[in-house]
Amino acid sequence: MKRVLLVIWLFFLLIVQTPGYAQTEPPVSDDEVNRLASELYCPVCENVPLEVCPTKACAQWRELIREKLALGWNDEEIKAYFATQYGDQVLAVPPRRGFNWLIYLVPPLTLVAGILIAIRVIRKPKTIPAAQEVSNEGPCRMAAEDFISQIENDLEGVE
Amino acid sequence: MTTLPVFTQDPVNKAKKRFPYWMVIFGLLLVGLLITLGLWLKQSRQTGFEVGAEIPDFSITTFSGEHYQKSRMDGRVILLNFWSSWCASCEEEGAILEEVWREVKDSDDIIFLGVNYVDTENDAKAFLEKYGITFPNGPDMGSRISRLFKVQAVPETYLVDKDGRLAAVQIGPFQSADEIRAMLELAK
Numbered sequence: 001m002k003r004v005l006l007v008i009w010l011f012f013l014l015i016v017q018t019p020g021y022a023q024t025e026p027p028v029s030d031d032e033v034n035r036l037a038s039e040l041y042c043p044v045c046e047n048v049p050l051e052v053c054p055t056k057a058c059a060q061w062r063e064l065i066r067e068k069l070a071l072g073w074n075d076e077e078i079k080a081y082f083a084t085q086y087g088d089q090v091l092a093v094p095p096r097r098g099f100n101w102l103i104y105l106v107p108p109l110t111l112v113a114g115i116l117i118a119i120r121v122i123r124k125p126k127t128i129p130a131a132q133e134v135s136n137e138g139p140c141r142m143a144a145e146d147f148i149s150q151i152e153n154d155l156e157g158v159e
Numbered sequence: 160m161t162t163l164p165v166f167t168q169d170p171v172n173k174a175k176k177r178f179p180y181w182m183v184i185f186g187l188l189l190v191g192l193l194i195t196l197g198l199w200l201k202q203s204r205q206t207g208f209e210v211g212a213e214i215p216d217f218s219i220t221t222f223s224g225e226h227y228q229k230s231r232m233d234g235r236v237i238l239l240n241f242w243s244s245w246c247a248s249c250e251e252e253g254a255i256l257e258e259v260w261r262e263v264k265d266s267d268d269i270i271f272l273g274v275n276y277v278d279t280e281n282d283a284k285a286f287l288e289k290y291g292i293t294f295p296n297g298p299d300m301g302s303r304i305s306r307l308f309k310v311q312a313v314p315e316t317y318l319v320d321k322d323g324r325l326a327a328v329q330i331g332p333f334q335s336a337d338e339i340r341a342m343l344e345l346a347k
Contacts, residue, residue, distance in 0.1 A: 043277040057245040
């Protein structure tokens with residue numbers, strides 16, 4: 001009789017517990033946490049992504065991400081929360097505002113300017129050396145005439 | 160005997176080279192940008208305030224919702240302590256600070272402010288509860304105060320005198336309550 005009651009009790013427990021498990025929110029996996037953590041940086045150690053940072057502080061922040069994801073926050077909301085709490089420096093991609101625009105504008109502008117300079121240099125016609133241009137006139141021509149007249153004088157002397 | 164003349168290129172007929180105006184503008188912009196970056200880097204590497212320097216205005220809202228603003232506390236000595244729940248040396252220091260705070264809290268001349276540096280709210284609150292810390296503590300939203308003071312690590316403590324000037328700095332934890340008492344004397 002006791003065994004029957006025990007089986008009934010266990011069966012009852014199983015029925016009661018099963019819906020409970022079904023209603024439990026699936027836990028947020030490490031992969032999900034790390035995916036978002038890779039887009040954030042440790043606010044304490046410089047240039048270390050939160051995903052790989054070994055400090056206790058970063059472990060706490062990864063847990064915070066897990067909590068926020070479990071609460072249904074989306075990526076943008078979590079990133080905005082981190083930026084508000086710790087500053088924009090925690091974001092892997094700086095927001096497009098204020099001085100941050102320099103990061104987005106300077107490299108492409110420099111690249112375009114470099115290309116324009118290169119094109120201009122390549123397409124520019126090479127200048128002819130000045131000596132060739134003026135070989136029939138100007139000081140070179142005069143020097144040549146002096147030279148010829150000097151030879152003529154020398155030849156007259158020989159005759 | 161005839162001496163052969165030397166034919167040289169005439170500098171007068173050299174083609175005059177001029178930089179295009181856009182290249183000059185671009186160059187100036189580049190130089191300006193490099194100077195700006197250099198100044199910014201220099202500023203970011205500078206240490207915090209020197210003793211005697213006037214501290215700019217800042218404000219903090221505590222975990223319990225009280226708002227403190229430096230400009231509204233002129234005439235009071237402010238002990239500003241930067242800490243974190245993940246900082247091991249902040250634990251002992253928190254207890255020592257609390258001990259001294261209980262001695263001076265009835266005085267209107269001195270206020271202790273704990274600035275929670277890059278931490279999570281739950282861990283910070285748990286830390287305060289665990290060590291029985293009662294002086295006002297709040298999160299450093301956006302790391303504004305720690306950037307103002309150029310905090311490098313925690314704990315760090317800054318003492319601001321009644322005139323709003325920096326009176327003393329403690330980098331690293333206090334080892335005893337007497338050290339804190341001695342520091343407070345510097346602002347009187």
